[in-house]
Amino acid sequence: WLKTQVKFRGLLFPLMDDNPSISEPNADGQFNLILCVVSSAVAGIGIGLFGCLLSAADHMKRRNSGVHTSIGRTFQICGICGSIVFGLASLVGLIFGSVSLATVVRAGSTLPSNAIFSQLLGLRPLVRDDVLGTLVTISGIVSFTIFQGWAFYQHSREEYLLHISSPGSLTWLSFLVISQAVSVGWLC
Numbered sequence: 001w002l003k004t005q006v007k008f009r010g011l012l013f014p015l016m017d018d019n020p021s022i023s024e025p026n027a028d029g030q031f032n033l034i035l036c037v038v039s040s041a042v043a044g045i046g047i048g049l050f051g052c053l054l055s056a057a058d059h060m061k062r063r064n065s066g067v068h069t070s071i072g073r074t075f076q077i078c079g080i081c082g083s084i085v086f087g088l089a090s091l092v093g094l095i096f097g098s099v100s101l102a103t104v105v106r107a108g109s110t111l112p113s114n115a116i117f118s119q120l121l122g123l124r125p126l127v128r129d130d131v132l133g134t135l136v137t138i139s140g141i142v143s144f145t146i147f148q149g150w151a152f153y154q155h156s157r158e159e160y161l162l163h164i165s166s167p168g169s170l171t172w173l174s175f176l177v178i179s180q181a182v183s184v185g186w187l188c
Contacts, residue, residue, distance in 0.1 A: 036097025040105035043090035047106070048113025050082030056121045080187055084180070101144075108141035 053075045060072035068076065093102030112134040119126040163169060 032096040033101075036093045036095075036102055037105050039096065040090060040093035040102045041109040043086050043093065044106040044109030045113040046086030046089065047083060048110045049117050050079045050086060051110075052079075052114060052117035052121050052123060053082065054079035055118065055123055059123060076187065080184060084184075104144050105141055108137050108144075111137045 057068070057072045057075035057079060060075070061068050064072070090102070090106050093106065115126060115130045115134050118124055164173075
């Protein structure tokens with residue numbers, strides 16, 4: 001079987017031909033794995049931070065009889081924009097690694113960051129269960145990342161474009177964009 005590599009912004013991404021049963025880790029694969037974990041973790045931390053900003057803005061609004069203060073409004077706008085940016089940035093991990101790895105790392109880094117940032121913003125006290133849950137989550141992420149293994153098949157660009165341009169996919173993506181626009185309009 002023939003193994004080729006695609007160059008994307010200076011990084012090498014291995015592509016497999018029709019034989020998905022053979023896969024071997026190489027230096028580029030190790031680097032891509034690290035990039036997947038780091039970019040997904042940063043996205044999860046950003047989502048946690050900006051989610052806590054939105055919660056803080058909501059707490060300020062409730063304390064002020066349902067009216068936003070200027071700082072509460074700033075928190076809300078920053079929270080909305082940051083959540084959208086880091087939500088989209090969480091897709092960066094998918095360029096470098098598998099869906100399961102990127103999702104677990106992003107979701108797993110969101111929980112500890114929520115606990116930390118909610119404590120820093122004074123949303124609620126940090127209790128023993130929060131600390132234990134955070135430690136269990138981090139150990140689960142590390143274990144999953146270590147023992148996950150390598151993806152045996154990577155879709156080609158043609159397959160991706162075929163799937164993304166299907167009517168069901170376009171309908172779903174349109175629904176998501178409309179829902180996001182309506183949500184932002186309703187929050188502001």
